[in-house]
Amino acid sequence: MSKLAYLGPQGTFCEAALRLLAPDAERLPCANVGAALDAARDGAADGAVVPLENSVEGAITQTLDELAKGRSLHITGEVLLPVEFALLVRPGTELAQIKRIITHPAAHTQCRGFIERELPGAVVIAGSSTAAAAQEVSLPGSPYDAAISPAIAGEYYGLDAVASDIGDRSDTVTRFIQVSRPGPLPEPTGADRTSLVAFLRDDHPGALLEMLSEFAVRGVNLTRIESRPTGDGIGRYFFHFDLEGHIADARVGEAVSGLHRLCGDLRFLGSYPRADRVATQVKPGTADGDFDEAAQWLGKIRAGLA
Amino acid sequence: MSKLAYLGPQGTFCEAALRLLAPDAERLPCANVGAALDAARDGAADGAVVPLENSVEGAITQTLDELAKGRSLHITGEVLLPVEFALLVRPGTELAQIKRIITHPAAHTQCRGFIERELPGAVVIAGSSTAAAAQEVSLPGSPYDAAISPAIAGEYYGLDAVASDIGDRSDTVTRFIQVSRPGPLPEPTGADRTSLVAFLRDDHPGALLEMLSEFAVRGVNLTRIESRPTGDGIGRYFFHFDLEGHIADARVGEAVSGLHRLCGDLRFLGSYPRADRVATQVKPGTADGDFDEAAQWLGKIRAGLA
């Protein structure tokens, strides 16, 4: 049984994601993304689960930046978790009794409609995380009547949900990834994703177009691009890419090799099954068989046999 | 004299940026970026100054998202402000007496080296902003001995700097922009930037490459690309672009029109002088004169005169 670090405390969405990705793993809550990744790096854990992006908030930049530096970690899986907030109370509290609510400001923002409609007179106080808010409510003598938290937090802190799925948008989703130290890659499934971090050798006009052309020419689709500052002044960026396909695929391997030649530094972040199981559409002429056939043809040509 | 909203409270880097951009303007501090932009939109102010990106932290996503929706605002200027932290104390306090420091966690991170070296025994408490931290220290009976804040905050709250420029990196910079309601554009200077927000009509493989090709074919260089989620699920993004040149430039106008035809929705965020005054390198064949000459040539051709 493995041990996985995650963004704690207990009761976070990240813990819920970990349970989906690795139901049997031992769980190690960490104070922040960097600590969770470091636990995976230094062996305190066998891996980590951290958030990568949210369909409303966008990229979790701390994760992007931590994965781009330090010792390499590989993504081995991902999960898309709906962001569903519950209104958690001590057993016996009724909705009408709630006067003081604690939660993280981002959660407050996402549940503003519910509060205005159902609890118009309530005061909302800012906590450090939605899970910590639940913990606060559970403490004896807590000044708070309710927490807006993931439902999972109720289990840990002995709270009941007086209302569920109270977010203003029902379709907000967070993408979590599981990472581990480099090792044998997950097998290709036909519905895979490959993640990379690319640092330009020299930043020149058209450099981004050149990078995208490496993918396009081999029929590899890009599903995400994120630019991040290198730290060396405004106007200097590096890039996170998500591609369709597995590094074991011939077209992906050749495209990524091309990017490696183009870039000063290219970091492989893993090839892993897509959470949505959407199979990669392979453009004619770019399947593994096409590459094999072309390699054999080239071999004959070079040997003077054709 | 105009009135400009900004990200408050008094004493923020944002206020320092505003003073550089518009020394004579009346200043209206706002609680957050959205509030500052709304003040500019609804006429409570003539414009606003907000942060857009930081050379270490990256994009200020709240600014990106607020500019992409709601009523249009135009960027009319930008400034690059070095992030220089001072250690602010009540008059009379000496370095050796400092035991409890308050600041925003991001500032704490960036000054960790100084604290470990100079104040190894001090405790650092998290405040809501670096300017608010200075305000805290200035209150009678404050439990804090010092604040890590912009030097400008000392002026407001009657504090002295016992140490200046204490960040671990001396080259961190934030880019602030000044915005106002749409109106006559700043004149082209030869060293201009144009900002856009592009929403794809339909998200298909190669869409980003197509957008970049619109720029490349007209010799327009891209200086920044930021992807942001549309909110409609993981994998759906829109894009912020910064280009070299002014919308009044023929090549920029044609490229942006091409992008407009390609995109479902394209929002113009302004053309304005670059803070670094770096003149745009114009590729042969893409100067205004070249476009004029080509238009005249085309006119003759279409009229059957050549």
Added chain:
Amino acid sequence: MSKLAYLGPQGTFCEAALRLLAPDAERLPCANVGAALDAARDGAADGAVVPLENSVEGAITQTLDELAKGRSLHITGEVLLPVEFALLVRPGTELAQIKRIITHPAAHTQCRGFIERELPGAVVIAGSSTAAAAQEVSLPGSPYDAAISPAIAGEYYGLDAVASDIGDRSDTVTRFIQVSRPGPLPEPTGADRTSLVAFLRDDHPGALLEMLSEFAVRGVNLTRIESRPTGDGIGRYFFHFDLEGHIADARVGEAVSGLHRLCGDLRFLGSYPRADRVATQVKPGTADGDFDEAAQWLGKIRAGLA
């Protein structure tokens, strides 16, 4: 009634093409393509009809080269003429009597199967053109029994066809064009072609890719490219392009203007209805209405109104 020069003598495929393009025109046979074009240039004729390419032999390079230099001429129409050879004889001659055949060597090549099958013992003598061959047969005391010629040549020289459509391939086609001195262009029909000659300003790696990108970005399809030597040494070429669409189309006008800016010299050879009447497929976002709408949008943006 107009007068058109053509590649003579009387009875050529070129004359047949002329009759299809301008049934009522007076016809002026010329000794070669250059002479026919010069007749159009200097006013000896109102225009000319010359061959441009053949589906088996390829480009008629003399036409390409003559159109690229000297005074401009515009293509105003085209026709695709099947290359159908007839075996022409003096009235009364029967197939079995044919011993000596005269024709142009290219026609001999294309009718080799028929001759081997039907006239295995016949000798084939090379003439200067298929029409001149017919003329030879018609002369009193001609040593030839038959000519392989266009059927039209029979009319002129009083010959009968003992066999028709005797080519080995029934689908060979020649594309003829009608040209005239520059003047009002043919109206767009929705199924038009535009022809250009492009000379590179400086020949550098990737120059051809740049030219093709000018078309691709505006959604303009290329239907033909021919490279021709500039005369300044091996490795220096200029290019003939055929495009889908009319120079009056916004997308074609912008693409051609872009090419004009890119090239040292760009010669417009005309916009005219396609012989095959295949309507141009217009890519979304590249119709005239899309360009108009984008131009209006840009106008508002530049005026500070949006």
Added chain:
Amino acid sequence: MSKLAYLGPQGTFCEAALRLLAPDAERLPCANVGAALDAARDGAADGAVVPLENSVEGAITQTLDELAKGRSLHITGEVLLPVEFALLVRPGTELAQIKRIITHPAAHTQCRGFIERELPGAVVIAGSSTAAAAQEVSLPGSPYDAAISPAIAGEYYGLDAVASDIGDRSDTVTRFIQVSRPGPLPEPTGADRTSLVAFLRDDHPGALLEMLSEFAVRGVNLTRIESRPTGDGIGRYFFHFDLEGHIADARVGEAVSGLHRLCGDLRFLGSYPRADRVATQVKPGTADGDFDEAAQWLGKIRAGLA
């Protein structure tokens, strides 16, 4: 000692090119390009020398078409031969005595200035080739006083040159190639050329741009493109490409393999030293060492070792 077929008769420029390419080879004159190539194919000769392109006339289309079909032949070398015409006469004839000249019409065209200037009263009669013209003059009782021919023809037919290099342009050049049946390729020299024939799988808009992108992405420069009709109707073409570099070069091999995957049919025509000895400029990141390094990197990545 090898035997090479060439475009005869004796005394052609093609024979002069053969002597430069293979001074010691036995020479087999053939009636046309197709016959010379067939001699190489069927073993009547060990190879052949034929013209490929001329700096004024352009491609020798018969050579292009013959190389694209039938059994494969490989180009193993090339030479650039200046087209220098001499005025050849029987020994004793003086310039002032020349009244009747025989030559090929193309040579006539290229020497028109000399004739008008030096021999204004002379008549020029068309012969079937410049070498055959020399042969005519050498015959006893010849009605011709002089031939415009390659100087080499004088040797064969016992003629003297009363004037040399009489062409109007002194810089006309023909590129000749040496071909042989497939076998071990010439070693890479750093100044090589690779020739290909590409047939599209399906002809669609943008197909040519896609083909050029295969080269561009690997930093391979195109030096020549020729389109030729497939024979299946106007508007259907295949392409001859000349590239910088040798198929043994990693970047060329990968680009050509990519083209092979893209095309229905791709024929390799050889990699051979350039006649001009201009070394290939290798773009950063595309040298063999860069490909090796990238392949090793990819190997480690796929093995989970990095």
